[in-house]
Amino acid sequence: MNKSFKNKKVLTPLPVNIYNGNRLLRSLYKFYYSIFKSQPQITGTFLEFGRFVWIHDQSSITKLHQSGSFGKGDLSRSDPTWLERNIQQNKASLEEITVERRRKRRGKDQVDNQNLMKPDQVLTSTNYSNVESFQLDLCEAFFLVYALNSLIIKSTNQKSLLSIDDCWSLFCKADNSFHVNYVVYHFYRSLGWVPKNGSKFGVDFVLYQSGPAFKHAEFAVAVLPLCQDKIEERKSWLWLLRLNRICSQVKKTLILCYVNVPHDIDRLNDYSIRQVIYKRWSPQKNRE
Structure with missing residues (x-):
C-alpha cells in the first residue's frame, strides 16, 4: 500500500518522515525507525461498533488533549470534565x-x-469514580498513528496491535467516506488548523484556530468528493442555501472542499483538493 503526502501542490507536508519506494528502501527505513525513533507511549483500542478509538489511560488523555486538542469526553462537549x-x-x-x-x-x-x-x-x-470515556474519531486516530507516530492501536479484542495498513483497511471498512475525510483532515492539520466533527452544524468539519478551549470555530467545511470511476450525487442549490443559512446563523464561514478521488483510494498522494469559500451576499450589509 503506497501512502504518501509528497504532492506539495495539494497537501502541505508535515515535518514527519514518510517512507516511499521499493522494498529495500522501505526495509531500511523500518530498521532505522525501530532503532533511532522512540516508540509511541499512548495506546488505544479500536471499537468497530462505535467507529472510534478508546483511550483509557488518564495521563494519555491529558497529553492528547493539551498537545493538539485531540479527542473528546463522551459525557462532555470537549474536555473530559x-x-x-x-x-x-x-x-x-x-x-x-x-x-x-x-x-x-x-x-x-x-x-x-x-x-x-x-x-x-x-x-x-458511581462510587466517585470517573465513568467518562475518552474517544478519538477515526481521522484523529489515524493522523496520530500515521503522521505523528504517537499512538498504538489495539484490535477490538485487544489481542493484536494494528499496523498502519491495518488501521487504514479497518477504518475504510467501518466508514465508507473515511479515506476522503482523512485527506481533508490531514490537509487542514498540516496548515495549523484544528479540525473537529461538524455534524452538529450539518457539515463534515469545523476549523478552530487554536482549539475548542480558546475560541469558537471560524470555518465550517463541507467535503464534496469527486470520484473518477462513478458519478456522485450532485448537491442542490436548496441544500447549499440551507447549509449557508445555518453557517451564517452560527457565525461561521462555509468552505466547500472538493476532493478529487483517484481510482486507487490507497494512494493518498494522488488526491487533490480545491476549496471554495461561499458567503451569503446581502445588499444592505455589503454596500460599497
Whole structure:
C-alpha cells in the first residue's frame, strides 16, 4: 500500500518522515525507525461498533488533549470534565446550560426535573469514580498513528496491535467516506488548523484556530468528493442555501472542499483538493 503526502501542490507536508519506494528502501527505513525513533507511549483500542478509538489511560488523555486538542469526553462537549463538574457541582457548565435550554424549549421542565439525579447522587451511585470515556474519531486516530507516530492501536479484542495498513483497511471498512475525510483532515492539520466533527452544524468539519478551549470555530467545511470511476450525487442549490443559512446563523464561514478521488483510494498522494469559500451576499450589509 503506497501512502504518501509528497504532492506539495495539494497537501502541505508535515515535518514527519514518510517512507516511499521499493522494498529495500522501505526495509531500511523500518530498521532505522525501530532503532533511532522512540516508540509511541499512548495506546488505544479500536471499537468497530462505535467507529472510534478508546483511550483509557488518564495521563494519555491529558497529553492528547493539551498537545493538539485531540479527542473528546463522551459525557462532555470537549474536555473530559464530567467528574470535575459533578464534584464542584458546577451548575453553569456548558453541558448543563445546553440541557436546560432544551428542556425549556420542549416544555418538560417539571417532568425532567423529577427524574434527574443531583450531582451528589450521581457521584454516590458511581462510587466517585470517573465513568467518562475518552474517544478519538477515526481521522484523529489515524493522523496520530500515521503522521505523528504517537499512538498504538489495539484490535477490538485487544489481542493484536494494528499496523498502519491495518488501521487504514479497518477504518475504510467501518466508514465508507473515511479515506476522503482523512485527506481533508490531514490537509487542514498540516496548515495549523484544528479540525473537529461538524455534524452538529450539518457539515463534515469545523476549523478552530487554536482549539475548542480558546475560541469558537471560524470555518465550517463541507467535503464534496469527486470520484473518477462513478458519478456522485450532485448537491442542490436548496441544500447549499440551507447549509449557508445555518453557517451564517452560527457565525461561521462555509468552505466547500472538493476532493478529487483517484481510482486507487490507497494512494493518498494522488488526491487533490480545491476549496471554495461561499458567503451569503446581502445588499444592505455589503454596500460599497
